[in-house]
Amino acid sequence: MDDITFGTGGWRARGDRFSDERVRIVGQGIATYLRDTAVETGGAVAVGYDARATSEDAAESLADVLSANGFDVSVTDRDRPTPVLAYAVARGDYCGGVMVTASHNPPEYNGIKFIPGDAVSAMPSVTDAIEARLGAPTALPETDHGTVERFDPVALHAEHSRQLVGDFLDVDLSDLTVVYDAIYGSGRGVTDTLLEEAGATVIRRRCERDPTFGGQAPEPSPETLAGLPEAVAEHDADLGIANDGDADRITVCSPDRGVLSGHLLFAVLFEALLTDADATGPAIRTVSTTFLIDRIAEAHGVDVHEVPVGFKWIADGMATHDGLFGGEESGGYTIRGHIGTKDGVLIALLAAAVAAVEPFDDRLDRLFEEHRRIYADKRSVACDEAAKPRLVEALEADVPDRIAGDPVAETVTVDGFKFLLDDGSWVLLRPSGTEPKIRVYAETTDPDRLEPLLDAGSDLVAARLGGTGED
Missing domain, CATH: 3.30.310.50 (Alpha-D-phosphohexomutase, C-terminal domain)
Structure with a gap:
C-alpha cells in the first residue's frame, strides 16, 4: 500500500508494480470511500479500460472487488475512451466510475483513475481520501454482492457531442476530409465514427488495437505522429486529428504547418468560439499554457484565469468562473456545457467544425498577424x-x-x-x-x-x- 500514491492523473505504475494485488487494493479503497462518503451499501459503479495488455483483466478485478462490496458494476463492452466513460458516469445512475488507463504514458505503464459521480476530475481531497482507505479486499456475504454487466457508453456521449458542438457551430462537414490517427488506442471506432456520422470524409490511420501502441508512447506528439502530415498531404485532407491512448487528449495537424502544439490548438479553438460562434466568457488555462490566449482574450474583452497543471484545476476554474473554454498545452480541453473532464473525442468534432468554417492555417496566419507568433x-x-x-x-x-x-x-x-x-x-x-x-x-x-x-x-x-x- 505504501507503493500506491495518486498523482495528477490517478495512480500509475510501471511493469510488475501494476500487479493484480495492488489493483484490488485500490479497488477496495474506492469501494470504502464510496460507502463512507457517497452512498450506503449498494449503488452502481461504471468501470472502463484502455487498450493496454493488462487493462481488461484489471477492470475485471476491480469489478470483482466492487461487486463484493455490494455495488452493481457496469464494465464497458471493450476498451473505451476515458471521457466517454466519464460522461456515462455523469448522466447515468452511477455513484462513481473507475478507469483503467495510463493515458499517454508508454505501454509498459498502466494506472487507475477514479471518476466522481458528477464526472468532474477528482480533486486532491478525494484522491487523498481514497489513499487513506487503501487496504486488502473485503467482501460482504455473497447474498449482498452486486451484479456485474457489460455496457456500451458510446451512443450517449456521441449524441451529447453532436448537440453541444452544434449549439456553438452548426456547420456542414460534408466538404471536410479528415485523417484520423488513433495511435492504436481507444479512440478507434469512436472519434472517427463521430466525425463520419457528422458528415466528414474520414481516412483512418492506425485504427486497429495494438496494446504496445506500435512500440511507443501513445502520446500525440510530432515524433509519434511523424507520418500524419504526409497522410494529410496524400489525401488532400483539410485536417489531421489524433487522440492519445485513452482519447482524452487531442492533437491537430494542418496541411501547411503539420502537427500543431497544444498552445496553438487552444488559441484557434478559443478564438473561433469568440468570433465564429459569437460566444463569450473567460478562458481557463494552466500555468504552462501560452500567453497567446491572454492576448486573444484581451482583444475580445474577456478574462483569463491561470490555474495549476492538472485537469482537475481546469474543471474547477470552469465551474468557478463559468469558463467558455479550458485547457492545457498537453492537449486536454473542455468547453462550456460539458462535464468537468478533458475530452479528445468531443473536441475532435469541435475542431472539425472550426476547420469547416475556415481552415486552421488561415486562422493561424491571422492570429499571428494580430497577436504575434509564439514559440x-x-x-x-x-x-x-x-x-x-x-x-x-x-x-x-x-x-x-x-x-x-x-x-x-x-x-x-x-x-x-x-x-x-x-x-x-x-x-x-x-x-x-x-x-x-x-x-x-x-x-x-x-x-x-x-x-x-x-x-x-x-x-x-x-x-x-x-x-x-x-x-
Missing part, C-alpha cells in the same frame, strides 16, 4: 521523487534574478516556479505529478531565444539539485 516547448529533467521537495526548497531559498541573461520581472508560484521576463518571455519549472521528472517549459516571441531559455531552465534545475541530466 514554446518543454523538456524533462530526470529527478527522483525524493529530490523534488529539495528542488522546491532550493528555489524558494534562492530565486534567480536573471534567466538566460535577462532580468526576471516577476515570479509566479501557482504551480512550480514561473519566471516572467521583461520582454514577455517566460520559463516554468515544476515537478511532474506522474513521473520522476522535472518539467521545464518556455515561451517567447523570438525563435532564437527558445532553446537558450530551455537550456537555462534545465541548467537551473541541475544546479539546484547539485547535478546534471536532461532526460
